[in-house]
Amino acid sequence: MKDTHLAERVDTMTQLKISARHVNVHYGETHAVKDVSVDIDANSVTAFIGPSGCGKSTFLRCLNRMNDTIDTCRVSGGIRIDDEDIHDRKVDPVQLRAKVGMVFQKPNPFPKSIHDNVAYGPKIHGLARTRAETSGIVEDALRKAALWDEVKDRLDAPGTGLSGGQQQRLCIARAIATAPDVLLMDEPCSALDPVATAQIEELIDDLRQSYCVVIVTHSMQQAARISRKTAFFHLGSLVEFGETDRIFTSPEDPRTENYITGRIG
């Protein structure tokens, strides 16, 4: 398997952004991610699919070291972003997370105004010096997240007062406002209607030009629509990883085929 995707990389001549080697994650006794090795390209969208509880979110959280905040969680193996070991003792996770943004599975806006939700990241990273700059960033992020038209008249209203789908888009806006290199999205569209989903997919497509996007999704169609490569996880292991087209048309592993055709899940 390794050989095939190495070959693909040479083929497409894309740049390597993230490389994970033999990553294992334990929650106390639970072995949630088992020996996962994967290479993720820059300027492309990579999708993680797999049945519920198979460790997609857990693996995603390894990439910006959010698992550090869970006491029982132990991560081993090597993860390199731009060829730098993110577990190096010199790496400050705070800096890492500014570079690797994240949208969570459950929408989690701050209990502050819509404006402050988006402006918070730029503010603490010193991305905006003046008020005008800040509102420029806020508007831009909200537009990209397809939320601007709905909230432009009530930027001072609490972010928690939005609908579930709007909250999720607010979280996306918040994540892109800090201008990360890598954007990790954990089922960003699970609470969205088809229109908003289409808008987010459009956004992801735009982001692909300059960012590396990793998206977890339960929608096969979505993975097929937006991702260049797809990784299929099952029971904590990475079963198959490759070009999305190939995964969906001629999967090598029977488990992948079963999942795609709806026989396990």
Next chain:
Amino acid sequence: MTARSHSLLVQDARTRRRNAAEARFRVYGLGAISVAALALVVLLSSVVSSGIGAFRQTYITLEISLPEAKLDKSGTRDPEVMAKVTTFGYAPLLQDALLRTMEQSGITTSLSAADVGKIISKEAAATLRDHVLANPDLIGGSVTLDVLAEGRIDGYFKGRVTLESAALDANTSPEALRIAQGLADAGVIETRLNRRFLTAPDASDQRPEAAGLGVAILGSLYMMLVVLVLALPIGVATSIYLEEFAPRNRLSDLVEVNISNLAAVPSIVFGILGLAIFINFAGLRQSSPLVGGLVLTLMTLPTIIISSRAALKSVPPLIRDAALAVGASRMQAVFHHVLPLAAPGILTGTIIGLAQALGETAPLLLIGMVAFVRDYPAAYTDEAGLFAEAATALPVQVFNWTQRADPGFVERASGAIITLLVFLLAMNAAAILLRRRFERRW
């Protein structure tokens, strides 16, 4: 499955049983609340009915002549010489003034002049003396003063003392009450609002009519200041550290268990600790609000820490994750997002802790705050030792007064309880208001 009714319009037996259980539970709840409310009403009404009198006081308006021959023989108006005349020199002047007033009002009596003089409080001579020493020009003329009536007379006008009870009382007589009634009819004796109750210091055993809460309120206020200034920052900082930063291990578990244990330690133990550390070891002054405040701080800290930790814990972890994921440091996540959300809870805990401290008696007894404080702390006027002078506290004053023999102090003690309750209510109201303000910021 078979028992389930097929029509929604007919309740099956199971639903009926469930509804009956629910109805029963509601009745139990209502019953419990009614009992509690009744107890509260009884408690409050008994305290208020016996204590409200303390906020009114009976005064006698007398025109007192101040002969130079008695008060300043040398005629020099030298304060030092004048101060040699004690209250015993002033008492007869009051007695004369009263007898004269009775004569003018046409009241005659079989009582001796000395017994008539007992209608006036022993405190009055001191009041008059202070007044004359402050205004030496009055000597040789006369002055009109409202002086305190003696406790039994005061009690008579508040319905506490009757002619029958006076007959059995060595300290007064029905005849004295009759005179007082006559003076009241003549407008010389009047019962009115008692501001002194909240400002005057304590008075000795024989003069409940003069006793006030001034020093106790001041002492309590200073102690609350000490507690607030020390316990709030220390408690909040501790809970933030324990909840957000400390690694979870044996040591932090041990600290946690011990804090919970401390919260359950009887308050008197903190008094013993305070006596040993602050007074015997550190050499701070006994009975001072500083030591009292320190002891109460120790006692309040666990309460504040536990409630603050609970408040921090109740902030959804999602919020922390959200902050960390946009690249906030742990400290930024805590101070920008978690703490504002936990603030209402922390505040409530702090005010509950303060209220507890305000009402605490036992540990203060041990560090000597039960002392009889006749005068305002000198420091009240001289800022140097603001917190280091002897004072008492409200609950200790209640304790103190309930120990005294004179029935006039029962009224005073209840009055002090009312004052204490008002303070507590004010604090709780402040807590609610502050919480509202914080919550409005979501």
